[in-house]
Amino acid sequence: xxxxxxxxxxxxxxxxxxxxxxxxxxxxxxxxxxxxxxxxxxxxxxxxxxxxxxxxxxxxxxxxxxxxxxxxxxxxxxxxxxxxxxxxxxxxxxxxxxxxxxxxxxxxxxxxxxxxxxxxxxxxxxxxxxxxxxxxxxxxxxxxxxxxxxxxxxxxxxxxxxxxxxxxxxxxxxxxxxxxxxxxxxxxxxxxxxxxxxxxxxxxxxxxxxxxxxxxxxxxxxxxxxxxxxxxxxxxxxxxxxxxxxxxxxxxxxxxxxxxxxxxxxxxxxxxxxxxxxxxxxxxxxxxxxxxxxxxxxxxxxxxxxxxxxxxxxxxxxxxxxxxxxxxxxxxxxx
Amino acid sequence: xxxxxxxxxxxxxxxxxxxxxxxxxxxxxxxxxxxxxxxxxxxxxxxxxxxxxxxxxxxxxxxxxxxxxxxxxxxxxxxxxxxxxxxxxxxxxxxxxxxxxxxxxxxxxxxxxxxxxxxxxxxxxxxxxxxxxxxxxxxxxxxxxxxxxxxxxxxxxxxxxxxxxxxxxxxxxxxxxxxxxxxxxxxxxxxxxxxxxxxxxxxxxxxxxxxxxxxxxxxxxxxxxxxxxxxxxxxxxxxxxxxxxxxxxxxxxxxxxxxxxxxxxxxxxxxxxxxxxxxxxxxxxxxxxxxxxxxxxxxxxxxxxxxxxxxxxxxxxxxxxxxxxxxxxxxxxxxxxxxxxxx
Numbered sequence: 020x021x022x023x024x025x026x027x028x029x030x031x032x033x034x035x036x037x038x039x040x041x042x043x044x045x046x047x048x049x050x051x052x053x054x055x056x057x058x059x060x061x062x063x064x065x066x067x068x069x070x071x072x073x074x075x076x077x078x079x080x081x082x083x084x085x086x087x088x089x090x091x092x093x094x095x096x097x098x099x100x101x102x103x104x105x106x107x108x109x110x111x112x113x114x115x116x117x118x119x120x121x122x123x124x125x126x127x128x129x130x131x132x133x134x135x136x137x138x139x140x141x142x143x144x145x146x147x148x149x150x151x152x153x154x155x156x157x158x159x160x161x162x163x164x165x166x167x168x169x170x171x172x173x174x175x176x177x178x179x180x181x182x183x184x185x186x187x188x189x190x191x192x193x194x195x196x197x198x199x200x201x202x203x204x205x206x207x208x209x210x211x212x213x214x215x216x217x218x219x220x221x222x223x224x225x226x227x228x229x230x231x232x233x234x235x236x237x238x239x240x241x242x243x244x245x246x247x248x249x250x251x252x253x254x255x256x257x258x259x260x261x262x263x264x265x266x267x268x269x270x271x272x273x274x275x276x277x278x279x280x281x282x283x284x285x286x287x288x289x290x291x292x293x294x295x296x297x298x299x300x301x302x303x304x305x306x307x308x309x310x311x312x313x314x315x316x317x318x319x320x321x322x323x324x325x326x327x328x329x330x331x332x333x334x335x336x337x338x339x340x341x342x343x344x345x346x347x348x349x350x351x352x353x354x
Numbered sequence: 355x356x357x358x359x360x361x362x363x364x365x366x367x368x369x370x371x372x373x374x375x376x377x378x379x380x381x382x383x384x385x386x387x388x389x390x391x392x393x394x395x396x397x398x399x400x401x402x403x404x405x406x407x408x409x410x411x412x413x414x415x416x417x418x419x420x421x422x423x424x425x426x427x428x429x430x431x432x433x434x435x436x437x438x439x440x441x442x443x444x445x446x447x448x449x450x451x452x453x454x455x456x457x458x459x460x461x462x463x464x465x466x467x468x469x470x471x472x473x474x475x476x477x478x479x480x481x482x483x484x485x486x487x488x489x490x491x492x493x494x495x496x497x498x499x500x501x502x503x504x505x506x507x508x509x510x511x512x513x514x515x516x517x518x519x520x521x522x523x524x525x526x527x528x529x530x531x532x533x534x535x536x537x538x539x540x541x542x543x544x545x546x547x548x549x550x551x552x553x554x555x556x557x558x559x560x561x562x563x564x565x566x567x568x569x570x571x572x573x574x575x576x577x578x579x580x581x582x583x584x585x586x587x588x589x590x591x592x593x594x595x596x597x598x599x600x601x602x603x604x605x606x607x608x609x610x611x612x613x614x615x616x617x618x619x620x621x622x623x624x625x626x627x628x629x630x631x632x633x634x635x636x637x638x639x640x641x642x643x644x645x646x647x648x649x650x651x652x653x654x655x656x657x658x659x660x661x662x663x664x665x666x667x668x669x670x671x672x673x674x675x676x677x678x679x680x681x682x683x684x685x686x687x688x689x690x691x692x693x694x695x696x697x
Contacts, residue, residue, distance in 0.1 A: 100485070146666065146669065149675060150669065150670055150673040150675055150676065151673050151674060151675065152669045152673065153623055155424070155485065155623075156613075156617070156623065156665065156669055157669070159610055159613075159665065160662045160665040160666050160669070161662070162610075162658075162662075163610070163658040163659065163661045163662035163665065164658070164659055164662035164663075166658040166659075167655075167656050167657065167658035167659025167660070167661075167662060168659060170653065170655035170656045170658075170659075171656050171659065174653060174655060274655065282489065282492065282493055285489065286489075286493060289486065295483055295485070295486055296483070325500065325501070325505055327496070327497040327498075327500035327501055327505065327601075328497065328501075329497070330493050330494055330496060330497035331493075331494045331497035331498060331501075333493055333494075334490045334491065334493035334494025334495075334497070335490075335494065337486075337489065337490050337493065338476075338490045341482050341483075341486050341487070341490070342480060342482070345480060345481060345482055349481075
C-alpha cells in the first residue's frame with residue numbers, strides 16, 4: 020500500500036521535475052494538445068476528417084506559411100518582429116513571375132527570388148541594428164517597400180507557365196493514399212534545417228542568448244550585430260522561398276498576394292509557443308502552430324461556414340495562448 | 355534663433371512646408387481655393403476633408419503611444435463601427451430620419467468603445483504586450499465586421515449620413531469640423547488637466563509613476579478606450595464617405611499611417627512625451643504626401659513604396675547615429691572655415 024503511494028509520489032515529483040526543467044516546452048505541448056483535440060473533434064463530428072488526403076493537403080496548402088513561420092521564429096526569438104514577410108512574398112512572387120515570362124530559366128529565377136527576399140531582410144536588419152530603429156517600424160517600412168515594389172513589377176497578375184515551377188506543386192509522390200509534393204518536401208526541409216541550426220550551432224545558441232538578454236550577450240562577447248542581421252536575412256530569404264512555393268501553388272504572381280499573411284505567421288508562431296519577448300521558442304512549435312492554423316481553416320471549410328470565422332478563431336486562440344504565456348512568464352519570474 | 359531651431363516641432367513643420375512648397379511649384383493650382391455656391395473647393399480643402407478619419411485615429415494613437423503602447427486594432431475597429439452603423443441604417447425603415455442616424459452612430463461607436471476597453475484590459479490588467487494584445491482584435495475584428503454585414507458590402511442611401519463626410523457647413527467640409535472638435539477635445543482633456551502629464555509619466559517610467567501614486571493602470575486602460583472610441587468615429591466617417599461598409603477595405607493600413615503620423619510629429623515610440631500639435635502636422639503631412647503621389651501620376655498601388663521611403667527618412671533623421679554624424683560633420687566644416695577659431 021505504502022509502496023504504491025511512494026510510487027505515485029515519485030511519479031508526481033518526476034512530473035514536476037520534468038515540467039520544471041522544460042517550462043519553455045509547455046506551450047508547445049499545449050499547442051500539440053489543441054491540434055490533437057481539433058483533429059479528434061473533427062473526426063467525431065464529420066466522420067471522415069482524419070484521412071490521409073486531408074492531412075496531406077494540410078501540408079500542401081500551408082507549405083508557404085510553414086516556411087514563413089520558420090524565418091519568423093528566428094526573428095521573434097531574438098526579441099524582434101518581422102511584419103514584412105507577406106509583402107516580401109508578394110514581391111518575390113511577382114518578380115519571379117515577371118522574369119519567367121521574359122523567358123529566363125527557372126534555375127536562374129529562383130536564386131534571384133531568394134536573393135531579393137534576403138536583400139530586403141538585410142535592409143531591415145541594418146535599420147534596426149545600426150540606426151536603432153524599432154523592429155516594428157523598420158519591418159513596417161519593409162512591408163510598404165515590398166508591397167510597392169510588387170505593384171511596380173506589374174499592376175495585374177502574371178501567369179506562370181514554367182514547367183519546373185509548376186512541377187514543384189503538381190508532381191505528387193503517392194504512398195498508400197498519402198501524397199507529398201516537392202513544395203511540401205521543401206517546407207519540411209526548411210523546418211528541419213531551422214530546428215538543427217537553432218539547436219546545434221553556435222549561431223543558434225547566440226540567437227537564444229540575444230533574445231534572453233541582448234546586453235548580456237554583448238558583454239559575453241557574442242557576435243550580436245552579425246547574428247541579429249543574419250536573423251532578418253534568414254526571415255527575408257524564407258519569405259523569398261515562400262514566394263517560390265506560393266507561385267507554384269497559385270500558378271501565377273499577383274501583387275495583392277499575402278496581404279495579412281504576416282499576421283497569420285505571427286499568430287502561428289505564437290500559438291506554437293514562441294515568446295514574443297524573445298529568448299524562448301522552437302521551430303517545431305511553430306510547425307505545430309501552422310498546422311493548428313491549417314486545421315482550423317480546414318474544419319471551417321468542412322463546416323461550410325464563412326472563412327471570416329478562421330480569423331476570429333485564430334484571434335481567440337492567439338488570445339488564449341498569450342494569456343497562458345503571460346502566466347508562465349510571471350510564474351518563472353517569481354521563482 | 356537657436357531656441358526656435360531646437361523646438362521639437364521644427365522638423366515636422368519644415369517637412370510639411372517643404373512638401374507644400376514642392377506641390378505649389380510643380381502645380382500652382384495646389385494652393386488655389388475657389389468658391390462655388392459659398393463653398394470652398396481646392397486641393398487644400400480636399401486634404402482637410404480626407405484627413406479626418408486618419409486624424410481621429412492618429413489622435414487616439416498618440417495617447418496610446420505616450421503610455422508606451424501601440425494600438426494595431428484601429429483599422430479593424432473602423433471596419434466594425436462602419437458595419438454596425440450601416441447595418442442598422444439598412445435594416446431600419448427610415449434611413450433618412452435623424453433618430454435612426456443617432457442610434458446607428460451611437461451603436462457603432464459603442465461597440466468599438468467596448469473593444470477599446472477590452473484592449474485596455476488585456477494591456478493594463480493582464481499585462482500583455484500591447485502589440486500582441488491589439489493584434490488579437492486586428493485579426494478578429496475584420497472577421498467580426500464581415501459577420502455583421504453577412505459577408506457582403508452593405509450599401510445604403512441616407513442623405514444625412516452622407517452629409518457627415520461630403521457635406522459642407524459654413525463653407526467648409528463638415529468632416530473638417532469633426533476633426534477640429536476631436537483635436538480640441540483631446541487637447542483640452544490632455545493639456546488643460548493633469549491627465550497629459552500623468553500619461554507622460556506612465557510612459558516614461560511605469561513603475562516609478564506607480565510608486566509616486568499615479569494610477570497607471572487606469573490611465574493606460576483609458577488610453578486604449580479613447581483610441582477605440584476615436585477609431586469608431588473614424589469608421590463612421592469612412593463609411594459615410596463611400597456610403598458602404600466594406601469590411602476588408604475600411605481602414606486598411608490606417609494603423610500604419612497613424613503610427614507614422616505620430617512618429618512624424620515627433621512623439622517617440624518609446625513612450626513618454628507626446629505632442630498633439632505634432633500629430634496634427636504629421637497627419638496633414640501624410641495626407642499631402644498622398645495627394646502629391648496621386649498628382650504625380652503614380653498608380654495608387656505603388657504609393658506604399660513612397661511611404662516606405664518617408665518612413666526610412668524619418669527614422670534615420672531621428673536616429674542618434676545619424677544625428678551625431680551630422681553634428682560632427684557640421685563641426686568639421688565650420689572648423690575648416692574658421693581655422694583661427696578652431697586653433
